[in-house]
Structures are given as C-alpha cells and as structure tokens.
Amino acid sequence: MKCRCEGTTMDCSHVAWVRLPRDEPPTETLLMNDNRMITVSLGPRLPNLLELSVEDNSITELERSPFRLRPNLKILRLGGNKIINVVSDAFRGLSQLLKLYLNRNNIETVEAFAGIDSPSSLEILDLQRNKPTSIATSMFTGVPWLTELNLSSNNIPTIEDGSFSGLKKLRVLYLHSNQILRLTNETFMGLSSLKRLVLADNKIQNLPDMVFNGAIALEFLDLISNSISKIIQTTFSRLFNLTALYMDGNNITYVEDGAFRNLVKLHTLSLFNNTLQSISASTFIGLAPDDRTDNTGLEELDLTWNRLTTVRKDDFARLTKLKILWLYGNKITSEGLEDGSFANLGNLVSLSLFDNLLTNFSTATFQGLPSLEMLHLGQNLIQTFQPFAFDNLPSLTSLNLRRNAFSSSSFHPDTFGNLTALQILKIQGITGLPPRVFRHLPCLQTVLLGNDLICDCDILDLAKWLNRIACLSSHMLILDTCM
Template structure:
C-alpha cells in the first residue's frame, strides 16, 4: 500500500531534523568537538595546533587549553577567529620573529595564562589591532615591553598579569594601551612603582596591586587617573601614607589597604576622596587616627578596621552620615561612650567584639534606630541593663557572651527590643536567669546559653525555634516535664507548650537523668542533641522520656548504655539515632534491632542482623505494653538515600562484634541528610558595584554557616570568588566588590559541621543578575532554557515523529491480523503479606502503619542555634584578593 500523506510528511521531517543534528558534528578534527562557531580541543594531549585537520573556517572560538602545546603556530588560518584559549599548556615563548598571531587579525580575546612565558616583547601581538582582552596570568614574566608607546594592541581594555614575577612598573610600561579599563598586577614581586606610571590610563576603572612587595607610595603614584573607582593594595608592606596619597584618583569608591604595616592614619591621607564608599584598613598596626582623617569621606558606607591596636575611636573621626557598617572588632578599645556613635543614624552593623571594653555608657546606642546587628561579645563587661540597649528598636541580633563577666541580667534588659530574634549569651558566668528575662521576647527565635553555670532553665518565649546549651560545667543534672516551657509556669502540671521550638542542644551539660515526658511541651521538635552527658545507669533515660515527640527526626544520645524498647514507641518519625560507643550487648539491643527491621532499610545494617545467638543468651519475649498505652504509629519509611563513603562519620554503622578492647565507632542509624541547602535565593538593591544576596533557610542540626560564591558569567573575570563565612542566623549578605554593567551569578553554599558538604545546586541555590540594572534577578531557569531549549526541541520533535509512526503502524497491523487475542493490561500483582505474616499484631510494640503526619516533615524544620563566641561579621570583610 502506498504511503499516506502523513507518512511522507513525517519521513521528510525526520530527514530534515537528522540533517540538522548530524550537521553540527561534521568537518571537525578527531580530537575536537565542533558546535555552532566553537571548536573545542581542550583537555587533551595535543602537542601542537591541529594541522591538516578539519577545523571549520567559520570557527570564532578555538579552545586549546589544558594540552601539552609548547609553541604557538600560525596555522591553521582562521580569519573569523574571535577568541583563542591556550591556557594551561607548556608555551615558553611568544617572541619568535613575527607575531604568531598575525594570521588572526580579528582576534578579540586571547588567553595565555598558566604557561611558562617569561618575556613579552613588543612584537608579540603584531597584527592584533582588534584585541580587547588579554590574559597573561600565571606565567613567569619578568619583563614586558609589548604595551609601551609603540604597542599594536592599543584597543586593549582588559589586561591580566597577575601571578607573575614582575618587580617594578616604569613610566613607559603602559603608555600604549590608553583604553585599558581594568589592569591586574596582583601577586607579583613589585616593590617599586615609578611616579606617573599609570598617568596615560585615563579610562582605567579597576587596578589590582594586592599581594606584592610595595613599601612606599607617593602623592604622584596614581596621578592622572580620573576614572579609577576600585583600587586594591592589600597584602603589601606599606608603612605610611603620604599626604593626599590618592589625590590623582579622586573618584575612588573602593579602597583596600588591609594587611599592611600602617601604624597611623594621618589627617590628610585620604583627602579628596569624596566618593569613597568602602575603606578596608583591617590587619594593620594602627594605634591612632588623627582628628579629621576621614573628614572628606562624606559618602563612606563601610569602614573595616578590625585586627588593629586602637584604644579609642574619637567621635570626631566618624563624619559620614551614610555609614551603615562599622567594624572595630579585635582591637584594644576599653570603653563605649555616649557620643561615639551619635552621628551614625544609618548604621546597620556594629562590630565591637573581642576588645577590652569594660563599660558601655547608658544611651550609647540610643541614636542607632536602624541597627540590625550588635556584637559586643569577647570583652570585659560586668553588667548590662535596659539603658545599655535603649534605642535599638530594629536590632535583630545581639552577641554579648565570650569573655564578658556578666553574672546576672535584669528582667527588663531586652524588653524594649521588639525585633530581637537571635541572642548570644555564650560563656557568661550566669548561675540563674529570671523567668521574666526571656519569656516576654515575642520575636526571639534562637538563644545560646552555653558555657554558663545554669542549674535550671528559665521560662522561654513561645516564638523560640532553637535552644543551645553545651559545656555547662556539669551543673544541669536532670530534665523533667515543665523545664522547657513558657510563662506562666503552672504548679498543677498544665505546662504551656513551645510550639515553634524545633532544635534543642543539651550537649555536655552534666545531665544524669531524663524524667518521663521531659520534652512533652515541644510538639514541633525535630532535632535533639543529648550527647556527651553523664548517663550512668539503665534508669538514666526513662522509657517515657521522649513521650509526645511525634515529629522528632534526629536524636543524639551517645553515652547511654541501654534503654527500653518502649522508647521508640514515642518516636514515630525518627530517622537518625546516634548511639555512641557505650551501648551494652543485651536483650534490649535485640529489641532495637527488631525496631530497625520494622522501620525499613536504614544506613546502619549490622544491627539488622542481630540474633539471640549473637548475644550468647536467650532473650525473653517482649513485654506487651499496658492497654492504656496508645499504640505506636510509625511514619512511612523514607526512600533510601544514595550510599555514602564508609569513611565519613555519617556512614559509620553500629558494630557489636568488635573486641571489647577496641572501642566501637559512634553509631548513626538512619539515612536522612541533615545538611540541606538554601532556597528562594534572590538578589536585592543591585547597584553599579554592589548587590545584596538574600535566601531562605530553616536551619538544620549541623548548620554552621553560609558563604556566597559569585563570578561574572561573561567577560574577563570568570573565576569564582567566595566571601567570608556568614553566620547561621543570617539570611542576607551584601557583596561590594562587583564591577559595573557586568552579568554575575551568585550562589549560597551551606557549611555543616564547618565543612561544605557539597557545591550549591545551580537551579535552586543560585541567582543571575547584572550590575547597574534595576531588575533584581534573572531566573536561572531562563538561562538554562536558552542553553538546552533548541537541542531539546529537536529531540522532542524526533521522538514525536517516531511515536506517530509507531502508532500508525500498530493501527495498520490490527487491521491486517484481527485474530490476535487481547492481552491483559497489567500483570497480576503478588499478594501482599499480612501484618500477621510479618509478625506484627495490634498488640505488638512495633505495629507499623502508614502515618501521613510525617510525610511533610524534613530536616528543614530544624534550626541550629548560633554560637556567638565565634560569630563572623555579617557584612564586614571584603575580598582582599578578588582573583584568588
């Protein structure tokens, strides 16, 4: 039968699509991949340019990076080539007679980083009159003459010479590249810069000089640089700044002088810098600041002076009313006075931790109505009161622990702080806290009371999500029903619950006894850490100790020796149990093994194979619980997670056959992954050189912080940069070292137990944005869609055509052979085993039924409490080496 019109059309469509797809891979060298206008021969073993091979003449991007090429060839001739990548090869010289690039006149981007080039002669780039970006980083260059007055690359806008062996910059070094907008000379051996060396670079906006050996600057070092907005001089040996050191670059916005040897900030050192917004002076030896030193810095927004030896900060020093971040941590300040910060009405972040402050005058923060974070931990304070924090109506985080000597807190200390969400009292020698101190704080989400001398727990606010108490000098000996509650406390036993508390850490607190239903007032608890305590006997943990914890996912109780199987009847959603090394091999352990078998395939499998003969004894039958005790309702078994390395701590299984002389490893039973990533990553307040990244994270038991990873998605700066670690309580972080009108991607990575367990998931944890635009972000999905949309459409069309052909063929076959018997649509499923077959009855303590209550539970419901002794600065530290 002749093919129908539909068949003809489908066949024609398949032929066209097949030609399009296969056409993408035609005419390409065997060791390369060709797609669109790109020829990719990277990451191979090539020792030279592909010769007499099929390199399409239409190639615009040729990738030869990461091979074994030792010399640059003039062939093949590629007149349309725009970008050539020769990074990470073995090229020793580009000084052969005549430029090796002369047959590629349209080249705009040339990458030669990661080779062993030592000299860049004047003729190296002859013929490259269109070159815009040149990368010579990570070589061994000691001399350069290619960019002098006779330079042929006078169209160059970006030049990267970082990580070479340059020792000096002369006045004629860059006279022939007047269009440069970015110059990177970091990580060289530069000790001398001749006055006026950058004078011809009238359009230079960004200059990196960090990580060199510069010891002296003059007022003419940066003369004639009206466009310069960003200058990094960190990690040098600068001891003094001359008067008007930057008078030739008065449009500077970002100046990094951190990690030098400065001892004094003179009155005129920063004269003329009226547009400066960020000044980094951390890690110097600054002991004094002359009056008026920052007088011209009227637009200053961020001043970082941590790790110096300042003893006081005169009020007249800080004159900018736009300042929103001030970091004076790790100095030698002794007092905070009422007038010190009176002018800083826009201040949001104030870091005073790790000084020698003995007193804070009442009202010292009264004018800081916009302050969000106040860190005064690690000082020598002996008392605080409501007057100490008066005026902080916007403060969300206060850290006041560390080496402070505060022994008592008045009842009204925090009552006038309506937005206080995170309170750090770690390390304070508190013996008791009144019930009226914390319970009225209706915005409080987390509190750290670690390393105190508390003998009992104070009443807590109903808003609390995370409580951390550890290393408590062995004084908190037991926990009983009513200890974790809010006001009013009830003498009749009707204790009020804490409905939002999801994470409790009571590690190393000296606990010896947990009474029945001790945590019954915590209906939302998902993570409970009772590790490193002093449970001495089998009666230390009552069988009903965890009664009412129907949402608990993770339990760490590593020093118990045994417990009743009734314990697990109260924990229907439990996924992870950490037992430690002291568990006794008795019949209760066998019951634990039975529980594991009933709850599905969990990570620790050695307990699943427990038998009575393994224990060398005969175990009695499990006692049936009283009829009044409600039957347990286990949650549906979660899907097994991917297998993890047996060397990691999270994959250690309980091993009971180990010799008594060898301690068994800590046992973690369960498969849940507690370290979850962030969600809803966005970027706000996008400016020319800064943006603020925000994200959502409900916390997890192991969370110890975040970092922001970011890079340009197009252009010259394609390396990832990483901020300092952001504290667990933060959900936003500003980046201030961006370049104007550039596309960026920013990702939020989590740290759990102070390690980054995985890289961010690009779709969920990253966001694209462009500086200098008002749009907050470009959805990642849109970018991915552009990358995969066209080939995916082709695949879908081909598959659709095949399916239509098959269906048409099947229809024809049915007409030809109508005698084919009907087949059953689905194979009959095997009969399911009954509960009786599995040994589970209504009276069994392991009655396993489906429970939808736990289907929506996850570790995102837990929240890790901050350790304010180790707080990082939320927005303080800027990247000293943006190319590292």
Template sequence: MVRENMPTMNLLTILLHLLATVCPSTSSISDSEICDEGHFKCNGSSVCVPQRQNCDAKFDCPDGSDEWNCADLPGATFWDHLFRKRPAAERDDQGHVDCAWRNFKSICACKGNDIFCQYKNISRVPALPSRNLMLLDLSGNPFTTLSESNLGKLPEVNTLVLQHCSINRIEKGTFDGLASTSTLYLSHNEIGELKEKLFPPQNKLKILVLSSNRLKTLPVNVFLNLAQLNELDLRSNSLTEVNALSLQPLVNLRTLYLNGNQLTTIKGSFPCLENMATLSLANNKLRDIPVNAFVNLPGLMYLFLSGNRLIKLRTGSFNNLDHLLALNLNENAIDEIEIEAFSPLVNLTSLDLKGNKFRKPDRTVLKSLGKLEYVYFDEFAMCLAARWVRVCEPKGDGISSLQHLLDNPILRASVWMMAVCACTGNILVLLGRLLARESNAVHSLYIRNLALSDLLMGLYLILIAAADIVYRGRYIDYEEIWRHSVTCNLCGFLSTLSCESSALILSLVTWDRFVSVTQPLARRQPSPRRATLHLVALWLASGIVAALPLTGASYFGNEFYGSNGVCLSLHIHDPFAKGWEYSAVMFILVNTVALVFIIYAYVRMLREIKISSVALRSTQESQERAVAQRFGVIVATDCLCWVPIIAVKLVALTAQR
C-alpha cells in the same frame, strides 16, 4: 509498686517546693493581650512568640512568620564582598567563550574580552589588542618596579590586575596611560611607599586595591585626582596612622578597608566624606574610640571595629551616625559601656558584642536601639538586656537555652535516668552492706563510703532535673535568680564533694590493695578504727575543698558554682573566670594524679600476682585471667569517668589562650 514509689514521689515534691522558693511563678500571656516585652506578634494573627523562638528553624506562628527575615544581611553582604573572588575567577562560571579578537596570537590566554597573562615570567606587557579590552590579568609576573617604560604602553583596559608581582616601587607617571581603567588591583605585593600625585588628573579609577603590601604611611597628596574613587582597600598593611588630609580628595569614596593594620588611634583620621557607607577598622590595635571620631562620616552604614583592644565605649564616640545599620565590636576587651554610648545609633539593626569581657550589660544600655533586629553576645543570658530585639544569639550554651535549663530532651531524660540509677543503686548498696554480715569489715566500710559519695552525685542530678521542671519554658526569666540561689550553690557543693571524695576514696582503696599484694607479710590489715579515721580525714578534706567557694572570698567571686545553669565548677564556657586556678587544680591535677596512681597500682599488682603464683599452670592461667579482667574493669571505669572531664577542661583552657 505504689508503696515502693511513694518515697521517691515525696522526695521530688519536697525538692520542687524547695526550688519554688527561689522561682516566682508567672502567668501565661493570653491571646487577647498585647505582646509583652520579649514576645513578638505573628504576621496577620494575634499569636505572640517569645524571642527565643524567633529564627530557631521551627515554625511557631500559624503562617511561619517567626522564621522570616532571619538572615543578617548587612553583615553577610560585607563579608561576601570582602572575601570576593579573584578577578579572573569571576569569569570561571561563564564556561567556554571564544576570544573577541580574531587571529589572536600571544603567550597569554584569551576569553571573550579578557586576557590572562598569569605567571608567564614576563617583566613587560606583551603586544595586546588596543581596543575593547575589559580585563587584563598580569598576576604572578616579576615586574618588581612599575614604571612608564614597562607599563606605559598598555591599551585601554577596564580592569587591570597586578597581584603577586613582587612590586616594591611605583614610579611617577606609571599610570598616566590608564585613562580608561576603572579597577586596579595591586594587592599581595611588596609596596612600601606611594608617591604623591601618583594618578593622573584624567583617570576614571573607581576601585583601588592595595591590600597585603608593606605601606606604613600615606603621603598627603597620594590620592589626589581620585575624586571618582568608590572603593579603597588598604587592609593587611603596616599603617600606624591615617591622616585626614590623605583621604580628603576622595569625595565619592563609599567603601574603605583599613583592617589588619597597626592603627593605635583614629583621632583626626577622617575628613568630611559624606558618601562613605562602609568602614572597616577591624584587627588593628585601637584602645579607644574618641568622642566624635566619626562625626565627618554622616552617611556611614556599616562600621567594623572587631579584633581591636577597646576597653570602654564612651558617650559620644558614635555621634552623627544616625544612618548606621551594622556595628561589629566583637573580639575586643570591652568591660564597660556607658549608658548613652549607643544613643546616636537610632537606626542600627545589627550589633555584634561577642568576645568581650563584660558579662552583665546594663539593661538600659541598648534601650535607645529601637530598630535593632540582631544582637550577638557571648552568653544567652545576656539577651535579658535586649528583650525587644527579635533575634538574639546565642540561644543556648549546649546545656541550657533561653527556654529550658536542660535544653536537649535526650540530655533531660539522661539526667533523670542517671539520677534514679545512682540513688537507687547506691541506696541498695548501703542497705546491703549495713544489713549483711561481712567477713572483711574494713573492705565493707570502704564500699559504703564510696556508695555514699556516689549517692551525693545522684542527689545533685535530681536537684538539677527538678529545677529544669520548675523553669521549663521560661528559664531565661529566672536564669540569674537560679544561678545565685542557695539551691544552685548546694548543687555545686554536692557535685564537688562527690567528685573529690570519690577520687580520694578510690585512691585509698587502691593503696590498701596495692600494699596488701606487694607487701603481704610486711603490713597488717588496718583496723576498722584506723580505716574510719582515714575516711573521716578524706571526707573532711573533700568537704573543705567543696565549701571554700561558698565562703564569700573575693578570689571566687559570687558565681563560682553559679557560672552555668547546672551549677558545676568545671567552668567550660568561661574557663578563666574568677577562681579558675582552683577549678583547674580540682578537675585536672587531683583527678589526673589519682588516675595515674590507680593505673600504676593495678598494673603493678597484676604483675606481682603473676610472679608470686604457685598454683598449677592451668589454674594459674585461669586465676590470672580473672584478676586481669577485674582490674581491667576497674581501670576502664575510672578512665571513662575522669578522662573526658580532664580532657574537656584542658581543651577549654587551651582554646581560650
């Protein structure tokens, strides 16, 4: 047994030595040293924990402090508030509460100090108690036009809800009687215009919700007299611009939602609003953030610019935002970030950069963000640009992680098992076919070439598994070196050569059998020489297909095989990277054509055998059953190999569109 294992051990030693040429060794950090960049000191001990082990749901510090403060509170608070419950639903948890007014009789429902007149098909406010009314919900009634005649006799009410009322016009003087109202919901209507001086001077309005209407512009004096307003919700309208003069009266405004509009620029949009803390401009059409765009908002703490069309972040765009805590720039088209773009954001704790075009952020771009605690990228390898940040997402791509090339232990074991089985099994096939005498030399030649093709995949798996051992526990430090190494390109070449040659050789074998069965008299068995020429042509074609990405052509870029840690050209994580059409043709077109042909050929052969059989019925049924089983196994194994690859590639392409 020892002798039999020697060649395998020698091969592994050679492979590890080869890989060591592209992976410099590093020494581990001793407990007595100060934590290096990318490591974080545990609370109350000298243990240093790598960035990748913070907030990974595993306790690595003696006191578990690496799992403390893992919630990104600024972002969570924003989304919780943005998608808050409807006003009436906030009372649902109170259970049964008696009406605050004795002998209350109305078509409306009463609960405590709240009255609900939802979807009662009324166009005027019914008779209601005149005092101590906290909430009046008139949602779903066809008011259409709001005026003093149908709304002016409202009692004093703290919160008024007029959602889903088909309101398309609000006349002047409508809200003159709402002197005590602090919260007004006018969302989900058809309001296309707001008149100037709509709110009376004596109003106490603090929250105004105008979301999901049809507003295109904001008149200059529309918010006059709203000096006490704290929150203004204008999301999901059709605003193309915002004039600073419109917002100027809102001196106490703290929260402004402008997301989901048609804004193309924000130049000159914001007056001096020192109390503004939250601003959402998400899901608009902004292409640029001008210099000093937010200079009049010095108290801004949460800024959301996701879902726009930003291409470049320039120096000075975030001037005077030294109180900003959270910045969302995800889902844009950013491909360039100037070195000093984030310099003013000295107190930033959360930064989201997912869903952009850049792939290699400069390592100095984020250096000014000394208090950054949470950063979000598309790829875990980008965390190299933020080694001092405690939590960097993602921590892996499903295959690799910040720590390991093959992150999952089951995946790691499976790669080794398949590598050993592929190499051992195909070597035995090659030796057996070479040593044993074969009555059908052509068939034996096909089998040997198919075994050689599958052996290449086994060698690829051994190289990947060996690389995982070399980089174990510190993969992120050498991730870029590995992906651009000669060994990774060799792995990509071997896997592509194996896949394409297997598909072509299987198609050739199927064609040979197909013609022999369907035209047994019209075709002679090909000679070994002719079969060899066919195989040489197939290997040459496969080799050219696998080698073209290594020619340095600009179409393929420099990461065709190195786009991921396992050096596959499948391009799942970035399906539209350079050379994606080439990858799609290889894994979708070629494999699909080969699979369809093989299925068709074997179904046709089975039919021909059934028709041409002249043996006894019992013998015929037995033979047909045996042939059907053999053909079924061949087709099933082909489907199991190729269908998942084709499906995954198609899903990746369609999901990104």
C-alpha cells in the same frame, strides 16, 4: 583523541596536541587548554577566530608576532604557561583585541604594551601571579583604553611615579599580594576614572598626604593587611565618591580627628584587627547625616579586634544611619560601657560586643535600639542576667550569650521578658535553667545549649518546650533523661 565541535566553538583541550588545528569547520572560539604546546605556531590562519585559549600548556616565548594572522581576535588566554618575557611585538596585528590573560606565567619583563605594536584596543589585562620586579612609567603607554588591570600576586616592591598616568579609562586596578613598600601622591596620578583599587597584602607603612589625589572617582578602596600605623586628615582628601574603605589587619593606633571628613559618601568602614585604644565622636566627623547634604551616613562600622576599653554616650551618637556595629574582641568593661551609648542608633540591626570584658549590664545599656535584630554578648564575664534584661529590644530575633561566666542561677525566670520576636538563642555553657524561662518567647525556634547542662527536674519547662517546637535542639537526648 579528537576535538569536539559545537556551533562555531572547537574544543581541543586535553588531547596532547603541540600545535593549533586547521580551520575546519570555520571556528570563532578555539580552546587548546592543557596540551603540549611549547610555542604558538604562525599558521593556520584561522581568519574567523574571535577567541583563543591556550592555557596550561608549556609555552615559553611569544617571539615573531605569532598571532598576526588572526587579526580578528578579541579574547586571548595564555594563562598557566612558562612565558618569561613578553616582547614588544608579541601581539602585533591584534588591533581588535579586548581581553588578554597572561596570568600564572613566569613573566619578568613586559615590553608589549608600550610601543607601536601594542594591542591599543585592549580593555582588560591580567598579569597576576608572575615575577615582574617593578612597574615602570612606560609599561602601559600603548594601551590607553584599559578599563581593568590585574597586577596582583607578583613580587612588585616599587611603582614608579606616573606609571598609570596614561590610563585615563582605567576603572579597576588590582595590586594586592605584592611587596609594595611605598606610595607617593603621584603613584595614582591620572587615574581619573578609577573606581576600585585593591592594595591588600603589601608592606605599605605610611599613606602620604593626598596619596589618592589622582584617583578622585574611587568608590572602593582595600588596604587590608599592610603595616599602616596612623590615619591623618589629609590621607583621604578629595575622595568624595568613596563608599567602602577596608583597612583591616594593619597596625593602626591613631586616627586623627576629622580623618574621614571628605568621605561624604562612605557607607562601609572596616578597621578590623588593628591596635586602636580609643575613639571619640570626632573620629567619625564626615560620616554622620548632619555632615552631609543628602541625609546619608555611615551604615557599617567594624572595630573588631582592637584594644578599646570604653564606649561613651557621644562616640557613636551622630552615626544615626548605622545598621551594623561590630565591637567584637576588644577590652571593653562594664565600667567603660556607658548606659545609652547606643541610644541614638535607631536604625542599628546588628550589634556585637562578643569577647570583651563585660561583667554586667542594665536595661539602659541597650536603650534606643528599636530596630536591633541581632545582639552578640557571648564570651564575656557576665554572671547574672536580670529580669527583663533585654526589655528595650522589641525587634530582637537572634541573641548570643554563649560562654559567659554562667552558674545555675545565672538566669531569672523573667530574663527574656518581652522578647516576643526572638527566634534564635545561643546559651552554650549554661549549667541550669529556671522553670518557665522560655514562656516569654512565643517565636523561639532554636536554642543552642552546649554540653554543660545538668539534667535535673528544674529544667522540666525546657523539656516541655522542646516537645512543642518544630525545631529541636541537638541536645534533645540529654534532656530526655530528665523527662
């Protein structure tokens, strides 16, 4: 098989070659993916080469500086090979290298980024899906211009203090899917430019005082799927630039009052799938406009799948910039949900109380929500819906009530009164509907009914409505029986 050439790019992938081709014509980009190479030959020189990709071969070693005759290389892709050791002179001579991809190998030791032969101009280094056992303090001392480092999906249990201290330009650090057990307040020391840090899917149990003190420019922090049990006031000290914090899938039972006090730019907080049993207004100190000088505030809060039983009037009252509030999958009861609990949330667009223990609610439950567009109340224990139950929600376009404790008399003819903007209604599990139940819904386009509806003459109004609208329900054939 032959190579394919287009302009200054030569593609010799999938041709079963064992070495690099000659430089005919002059080549700037050479693709040698998925061949039979077991080593990288010193020749030919390829003096014009800027990008070389030898991914998915069988290369086992990088001995004797194999790239030194290609000094202009800026991008080098070595992913998907069988490299075990990255020796100190592996990239000697590559003084202009900017991007290096070593992902999907079997690398256990890394020496190439600590000495005088390091590619010191390197900006992006990908070492994900290898087999290093630790991160040593000297590992990256020879690549001070790194802006992105990917160490994810390895088997790293420990990071020596100060391992990243020389990476003053680093903006993105991926450490997810490792075995990291412990962080200290010196783990991230010196990372003054770091914006994005991903630590998801590790085994971190505790976050020490000021653990992120060396990375005060952080804007995005992902701690999903660890074993963290509590958040204290000093955990996030000095993270004044953080805008998004994800702590889903931990074992958080306790958030100290004022723990988010320093997070004065935070707009997204996700505590999905933890074991929180209670919250209060003090939990969210620092996240309200009154706590800030620029009138901003938290916009997204996810408390899905915790163990909350109550929501009081004051809990969210100060979070007046909130647009999304998810309380899905808790144990909130009607007795525990105070009327007016959301009354100050005039900017709220989406509210989920799906899969709780609600048996009833009143119109006062959802007062003060003029901007609400989506309300999820499905999979509760609500038996009846009173007339004009959603009267305080003039902007509501999507209402999910599916799989409650429905009966044939669950809905009053005026239950949906004044929902003039509603477009989507989900009531799967309903067995019957009163005549003219949809007459208040001029914008309704889609109704999801499920398979439990009993066809009788009481749903003639529904049949007439289905004939009128352009978007028909998937259960039209069932309703045809009654028409």
